[in-house]
Amino acid sequence: MFKRGKTALSTVAMAATLAVTALVTSPPAQAASTPKDPDGIFVVTTNHEDLSAGILREAARKPAYREQALALAERWQSDLSAGQSINLGAMTEGRSPADGAAAASRLKDDLKALSSGSTPSSGTDPTAQTVTPMSSNLNPNGFPVAGFPNNTYPSTYWSMGMTVDGTYCTSSGCMLRDEITCQARINPGVLTSMVSYNCLYSPNSGNFQNKHYEWWTINRGTVKGTDDTGNLFSGSGGSGQFYPTSLTKLNGSVLTIALALWVYAVPADDYLKAVGKTSDATCLAAPDTRCLWY
Numbered sequence: 112m113f114k115r116g117k118t119a120l121s122t123v124a125m126a127a128t129l130a131v132t133a134l135v136t137s138p139p140a141q142a143a144s145t146p147k148d149p150d151g152i153f154v155v156t157t158n159h160e161d162l163s164a165g166i167l168r169e170a171a172r173k174p175a176y177r178e179q180a181l182a183l184a185e186r187w188q189s190d191l192s193a194g195q196s197i198n199l200g201a202m203t204e205g206r207s208p209a210d211g212a213a214a215a216s217r218l219k220d221d222l223k224a225l226s227s228g229s230t231p232s233s234g235t236d237p238t239a240q241t242v243t244p245m246s247s248n249l250n251p252n253g254f255p256v257a258g259f260p261n262n263t264y265p266s267t268y269w270s271m272g273m274t275v276d277g278t279y280c281t282s283s284g285c286m287l288r289d290e291i292t293c294q295a296r297i298n299p300g301v302l303t304s305m306v307s308y309n310c311l312y313s314p315n316s317g318n319f320q321n322k323h324y325e326w327w328t329i330n331r332g333t334v335k336g337t338d339d340t341g342n343l344f345s346g347s348g349g350s351g352q353f354y355p356t357s358l359t360k361l362n363g364s365v366l367t368i369a370l371a372l373w374v375y376a377v378p379a380d381d382y383l384k385a386v387g388k389t390s391d392a393t394c395l396a397a398p399d400t401r402c403l404w405y
């Protein structure tokens with residue numbers, strides 16, 4: 112378990128959480144199989160965002176990476192302008208070479224802006240995800256609402272999917288080498304909630320390690336509990352449960368549950384995350400222990 116001075120779990124939650132393998136935070140011993148192309152870059156993206164977002168995020172913290180990415184963007188723009196077909200994910204998928212060249216040009220300009228200390232034209236903060244989970248101090252209230260309640264009325268659980276992709280890019284284009292997709296089913300309670308997860312790692316080139324969730328229970332913007340799971344699975348995937356808890360019972364109030372799916376990306380030598388939260392669930396009056404979505 113991580114040690115961040117977080118709220119202690121309830122007995123049942125602690126027992127369930129300790130049953131999960133503890134997370135190691137040192138670089139894993141298993142070697143990744145990413146090609147050792149000196150001109151290539153490894154790009155981590157979450158929830159199917161554009162490759163350019165992942166490139167800018169890594170470029171913001173690593174000057175050498177930024178130089179490589181800039182050289183690639185210039186090459187991509189040149190080749191696409193010449194009518195060549197290059198796979199750059201959403202930057203070129205379903206687009207003409209001219210439109211792809213324009214996207215590569217925007218990426219090039221954003222990388223140059225980072226080099227000069229300016230804000231990329233996208234207006235986003237490319238450093239927002241480069242925070243180690245051992246001291247993340249994230250504000251989950253800023254997470255987007257992700258997923259949906261089940262289709263009963265009132266809804267008894269919430270489904271939330273998250274994806275982390277690892278793509279290897281060279282001058283000839285980009286290829287997806289790693290993808291982790293986790294589906295979480297969130298059953299909220301006034302004191303203890305249950306999250307059941309099912310994760311698939313495919314394709315798997317060994318570039319992602321130490322997969323875990325960080326969770327928060329929130330009542331009207333105030334965090335009532337937070338902690339991390341251990342490593343969720345090894346190999347090609349796995350399933351299990353963990354139990355977010357609150358400091359106090361929330362009968363007659365509301366509950367929001369926020370999740371961050373962290374992975375250690377070996378080529379980046381860093382943790383990155385996908386995030387999301389539920390909308391407010393209404394917690395019923397005592398002695399009922401359920402929270403529901405109306």
